[in-house]
Amino acid sequence: MSGHVGGAGPLSPRAKLAVTAGKAAAAVSRAAGRGSGSVIGGRVALKLDPDLLGRLATHLDVVLVSATNGKTTTTRLIAEALGASGPVVSNALGANMPAGITSALAGGSDAKYGVIEVDEKYLAGVARDVTPKAIALLNLSRDQLDRAAETRMLAEKWREGLSGTKAVVIANADDPLVVWAASSSPNVVWVAAGQEWKDDAWSCPACGGVMQRPGDDWFCGECGFRRPAPSWVLNGDYVLDPHGSAWPIHLQLPGRANKANAATSAAVAAVFGVPPQVALERMYQVQAVAGRYDVVTFQGRELRLLLAKNPAGWLETFSLIDPPPTPVVLSVNARGADGTDTSWLWDVDYTRLAGHPIFVIGDRKLDLAVRLEVANLNFRVCESLEECTQLAPPGRIELIANYTAFQDVRRVVGN
Template sequence: MPLRAKVASSVSRTAAALSRAAGRGDGSVIGGWIGLKIDPELLTHLAAGRSVALISGTNGKTTTTKLTVAALESAGRVATNAFGANMPTGHTSALAKAGSTPYAVLEVDEHYLARVLEETRPRVVALLNLSRDQLDRAKEVAMMAQMWRTALAAHPGVQIVANADDPMVTWAALGSPSVTWFSAGQRWHDDSWVCPECGGAIQRAGGDWRCTTCPLRRPRPHWVVEEDGVVDPTGAWHQVKLQLPGTVNIGNAATALAVAAQFGVRPADAVMRLSTVTSVAGRYAQVERDGRLIRLLLAKNPASWLEAFDMAEAAPTLLSINARDPDGLDTSWLFDVDFAPLYGRRVLITGDRAYDLAVRLQVNGIPFEHVTSFPDALAAVPPGRLEVIANYTAFQDIRAELDRVN
């Protein structure tokens, strides 16, 4: 690297380490921010010489990135933004910290995909899904699909791994000459009823979909989730044994296998490593406190709440909602979530915007109890399992509370 980049990289690592030592965070943002101030091209310099994969989408980025890293590590050391800092500052900090590695797998915020594509020149880009998110500041879904399509068309040499079950992702990826399709399912349909190509209606039948007025339709996938395993492009079935809950994570595993295959990793070798992933930045973690087995699930938008309900067991369930800057300030999206899966469970609510959640549950006809804090929730439920579903900052608040207790 040029001398300026070397200095910037060293200062980035030092700043991140000081942040961690001072208890001000993991340093995954501040280190990159300072490094880029010294050398605005630092991310490009750090990515040079590595085979890079980018993972982007509205939901599942962090988990799929972690699974992809596990799969790819059979081929060599992998740099990654393990703490979920998925903008260029986080990517810069992660690569600076990792030092020299043959591979890098980076989770990328969907808004930043075009920029990170340009700066890292990846070998592979995985596109998971597109749905509504943070209504007060996120782009409308079709606009995001158009941004992706334009960005990918400008990089025809990149191998795309894309979700054939999502019409928005499919349309965005079709501008690229080289696409590997995977089928991970799409439980949330409410953002893809209208064809992004012509404005016609999307018609679904089973797992298939097509536009009723133009040729756009679901591509034939090369990788397919089948029962508790994944079928690869040769037709071989590989059983996937995960320690992560929910059928959605089988789909994330299929994506990880498809990405790793682009680097020459055989599915039979990669699939064994996926079971080593037990928690993802605290998500899915299980903690025992005072006879209660607490599981933490992150849900940030309607699509992810739908998946969280699928993962949660029929046990007392605590829901926590905040509306701070990282969450998005608009909580009207709660009315896009169907809370019917909670019928019959004991439901507790908390968080800065618990009253917004209370109104939504009342509309759904679901009884609930309001508690003012996480310790109050623990005191209110008997020993046994407690499922916790929370959005970004509420999730972090509860993790911090558990750390204090520990």
């Protein structure tokens, strides 16, 4: 873009110094083998210039993507779609708090679009800083019980933070918490993207009354809060646009949840003038997202890597795996990034794995073993992924892990 060489218009000397120092810190961190360095780089840059995030975004049309599940994948799909009409900068690896976002934008001086995944707790603050053109809200469900407040409080923060926003909000009409949060915004595009996990949405977020759920509809019998009429609808392998045209969704990513992510992404792309057909065709190029859904070879065995961070995510993931007797490896940690409270394991219906040979690893393998024991499932606790692959019967192995356990597995398999 002419006139924007070197970032968000002409950056002030302080902002330039902050960007340079951040990049240097990131390089040192990478050289020390501590990951991409994006978070430490962003922290250093923001310390030197607290307004840097806003400055870096001034020349960009920004989309923010927030949700409990599906943020990283949807961010990637939107970035692919918008790439049809100009260069895109994105925090594609999921560093989704202000430091990681700042770091990503600092690398996108010639971009036209910023497609940014944002941690749910930081959405309102980041939206204030970067003045987004669009905000995609996918879902809200329980996650990291020790860290994130109860979902109703998160919805309240979104509702207050987005009140009166100038952004077009693209929101899931099937999730009552998202609808309540988005309803304070003057310009909302509703997408019928579905909601398989309903256990966080049985009481009305507006008044606390009991939610009625006939079929795919929902409403509160007490205050009249109800599902809005969607203008985009996911219908099987198609997305229906506001004109009633049906566009086929062809993805290499598996499962219904990713079709929902694609439907939302098509609605976002349309805000920026990218037609559904073009947007959806570009999404087909995505085979894996930060290692998720990758099929790798390890010790002569094929492993498919699946990430599931919370009950809603596990439920979606169970619907993806090959039928029994496909062997399944489950790995659960409870480190800081996962949330240290593992009581959520009791919210997951592990009986869906009946008939699969199950192997259990990870820091909290014994917590998981107790849960599987109560569910009357056959499983073996193993010390390592190597041991699992040696004991597993023939065929592709499905590996499901929560956040840090997934990163551990990627290191072991060299992915």
